[in-house]
Amino acid sequence: MELFDNLLLGLSTALQLNNLVYCLIGVVIGTAIGVLPGIGPIPTVALLLPFTFGLEPASSLIMLAGIFYGAQYGGSTTAILVNVPGETSSVVTCLDGHEMAKQGRAGPALAIAAISSFFAGTVATVVIAVLSLPLAALALKFTAVEYFSLLVLGLFAAVILAHGSVAKSLAMVLLGLMIGTVGIDVNSGVARMTFGVPALADGLDFVPVAMGLFGLAEIMANLERPETRQVVSQKLRDLVPSWADLKAAFPAMLRGTFIGSALGVLPGGGAALPPFTAYAVEKKLARDPSRFGKGAIEGVAGPEAANNAGAQTSFIPLLTLGIPANALMALMIGALMMQGIQPGPQVMTEQPQLVWGVIASMWTGNLMLLIINLPLVGVWVSMLKIPYRLLFPAIVLFCCIGTYGISNSVFNVWLMLGCALVGYFFIKVGVEPAPLLLGLVLGPQLEENFRRAMQLSDGDPSVFVTRPISALLLGIVVLLLAALLSPAVLRKRKQALSE
């Protein structure tokens, strides 16, 4: 009963005309920056923070939240159409989404991405409403020990995720782990591989590395080929996914929503973890995993749902405990504080109309996104008609602006350009950069949590198996490993590779 009271209270806030307008502004800005590669929600929210100062607290949070999940929608659009992930969270969507576009199925891919996102967004809103308190309590049970085990699981998933040889993806994970050690070590304060460059003190920023390896490298590779892109000139009829598409995508959507909702709550998991995990799960569950990377619709639906669900449930620790799950949530805390609201567990009881208003606005916002995005799919598809000579310089420009904007650093622009060269080399030798990125993101956390767990247990490694959540996670790793090494799977993998 209390849940309905809360949701009604939230809806009464979210449905106020001015809040609907700010929600619309938020999701439109979000979609736009999501479509533009390189300009992410973090610099945008940072830039808009001062403008929210004069707004009501609920309105400003509703708008800023709209930018965040709107960007998740928009990010998949460029991922599908030009193989440039608009956001780091849509890296996985490139794999099958762009393949679908290449096969002339850009419309269905975009539509499935939008529908999956809407579905996940709707479910995640309910999840936030129902599970806020118990889920936040679970996340608080995660200490360094549980994080370490979770990260081990994530890295194993990365190896399974890569198509192609296990050796190559292992090598890439290791390379990622190694460049992840660059910077001042959190546990000891020792600077590693920084060569006295202050810009390296905090390690290599994930965004320029990802944009260089995935975005610019692909553009360079594209430039080599003659411009024979399939310019999609379908009618809107062809943009609507078929019944078979929907049927194939729906279970993936469900699983992705579940995975995203669960992983989004964990602080520090980051935007990359839910879609990567969902993709790995889809590939694992598929009857014919070799279709993945070649335009499998489940490979779009699962990660897209996971990514949107994760984006929304990452608000749970913020709204219920005042704890930021990621950098963007930290900005939201800044926005709250600028409004004179002390973020923390008391916000939920002291400002219920704010908390539930933001939660309810996520549903109205998702509905707006679906309404404005499905008709606009045609517009995004027509982007494919823009000739490379106009599109590529524009993308490169936006990438440079976006990279610079993260921390006003020229170093990051050079880093991105350097990674573009490395990424081009990877394309030429046929290795997947995705495991490298995961190694880079998860490696530092893996090390930090492992060493912290050891410091706190006075060097006793048995904590990893005596604590139940950690033991369960490590158990899954062992099962995965056993499955991977089993003769049956090895044979299947070889078959898949020889195809």
Add this chain to the structure above:
Amino acid sequence: MTLRLFKAAVAALALGAAFAAPASSQTFDRPVRIVVPFAPGGTSDILARLIAPKLQEAVGQPVVVENKPGAAGNIGADTVAKAKPDGHTLLLMDIGSLAVAPSLFPDLSYNVENDLAPVGMVMFGPYVLAVNPSVPAKSVAELVAYAKANPGKLAVANSGVGALNHITAVALARNLGIEWKNVPYKGGSAASRAVVSGESTVIINGVTATLPFVTSGQLVGIAVTGDKRLPALPNVETFKEAKLPLDDAGTWQALLTSGKTPPEVVAKLNAELQKILAMPEIQEKIAEQGGMVRPGTADAVKTWLSTNTKAWGEIIRAADIKVN
């Protein structure tokens, strides 16, 4: 044709500027930027964005806030240290970081004393010393007794190796003759989270980040720094009352500019800063940040810096804390 038109336009603009220049014989002739050497959303960033519009009215030039995070604030500080010394590039940060930088970083790319000129203190925010409820202590005396009975059992979460709350924890332990683990985290909010979850057990951190957990009972407040008790925690004693050292530890946010800036420009900036800090709305917003306004001269900041650089430096060397 268009080129000629363009040239004409440029000439007209230049002429306009030339005429405008003598008319405005003021100190500020182009946009002023306030560099915040941390990511958006933190205390320094919020203060800078609070002050910027007021300063803009005062100097008659646009004032923009620029976040230059990285290397514990050294990248942003270095930018200001190497900027043209005309008062158009300002730095807003916790100057505790500047006091420890020379001792922590042997190859610092700038000299805190010579390359940066203080403009004035902005605010002081006290620290709260708090523990996870699993620790059987409700006061400083009980905490010290527990720590002495269980050496090495308490784990103090800090915001990173060499962070001020790390050094404060080290100094406290040495002074009280107790032994506790110092567990580094990536930033203050990760550290508070870890103490709420019970991964670590003790935290010394800013009021803004810590107070909500104490009032909700997820953490137990033990003591606060600063002159007097916090209105929100009337039963929590101050460091001074508990006879703890470092009773003025906390966040000291100050405005600085490039080192060779002419004294009259610094004086003008300080005068404007004092006017801004006297505004009731600014004081209110700063109180919401858990801090109090600290009006004062540029020299007061200079003295603070040299005293604390020396004092923290001794602790850092004695405890052999290194970041390199």
